[in-house]
Amino acid sequence: MSITLARELVMSYGWNATSCQILNPGIDHWFSSTAQAVVGYTRRGNLLAAAGSPVCVREMLPDVCAEFEAYARSVGCRVCYVCAEERLCTLFAGSSNHATVIIGAQPVWDPRTWPGLVKSRASLRAQLNRSRNKAVMVESLAPERAAADPELREVLREWLKARRLPPLHFLVEPDVLDGVLSDRVVLVARRQDKAVAFLVASPVVARDGYLVELLARSPSAPNGTGELLIDAVMQRFLGEGREYVTLGLVALAHAVDQELQGNPWWLRSLMQFARAHANRFYNFRGLEQFRVKMIPNRWEPVYAISNEKSFSVRTLYDIGAAFSGISPWLAIGIGVAKAIRREVRARGASGN
Secondary structure, eight states, X not given: OHHHHHHHHHHHHOOSTTGGGGGSTTOEEEEOSSSSOEEEEEEETTEEEEESSOBSOGGGHHHHHHHHHHXXXXXXXXXEEEEEOHHHHHHTTTOTTOEEEEEEEEEEEOGGGHHHHHHHOHHHHHHHHHHHHTTEEEXXXXXXXXXXXXXXXXXXXXXXHHSSSSOOOGGGOSOGGGSOOTTXXXXXXXXXXXXXXXXXXXXXXXXXXXXXXXXXXXXXXXXXXXXXXXXXXXXXXXXXXXXXXXXXXXXXXXXXXHHHTTSOHHHHXXXXXXXXXXXXXXXXXHHHHHHHTTOOSEEEEEEEEESSSSOOHHHHHHHHHHHHSSOHHHHHHHHHHHHHHXXXXXXXXXXX
């Protein structure tokens, strides 16, 4: 019942890019008693990590946030709105009881400009041609078929196995196929009738657009397959007259370097360290480069907003736990072990 009501609210009022993601596995739902509103969240320690902004009409945001934070206090918790956007940032701009930090940015396209972008970018056209020359074809798959398709499950398994950290969750949940798919768009890239990659795009109703939520690619997929899927979904949304498409958060994106200077000194230091040393565990640089080469129309800042006077290390740790699903230190340890094994194998192979 709660998931049905949550979906109805998302499909009526969803404005935050993450709004549809509250329908994914692992997300709990809180409903307002005074307004048509829902908050998707997960609890880690004494923090309720909200998945973006409450889903409601803009005019009700102050009341809904106040009610949700009162609920959090009643269960002994703080609140942090993770991957919040402009609306919530503006709402809390003058609040002495809320701390806002910038965590990255998301690239945004107007699909109506996409053909011109492809025409102007020789490197992008080259990637598209590489996959087409390898006979990669893209087809749309009905959501109910996608959920039951064993080939897509295998692509997802291979993709996750190749990543450097354990699977992340919360707002980067890989198990999208087990969530509410009915309103999502699923495109599959096939080569020789075998699925080699797939894309899931989720509606952002109030902005007449979509979030490309998941792009999973088998190691066997030819170069350019990811770009081919993005091109196909952009062409689809162009034909539908959509106005907004984002590929979601890029943590530590250089597009918001200036804004990052407003974060607390200790957080800036951690972010600088992550840029310099964490790429061996999580491909920050590659994610950003993939998006940059497709020439976004703009980059939108993405925030974490906590109901505390100063953003704390404790809140950052609990956010990390929300994404990792385990202790962040344990997740880092697993990532380090995988990186060491990968590098040892690579050195062994180069020595033979």
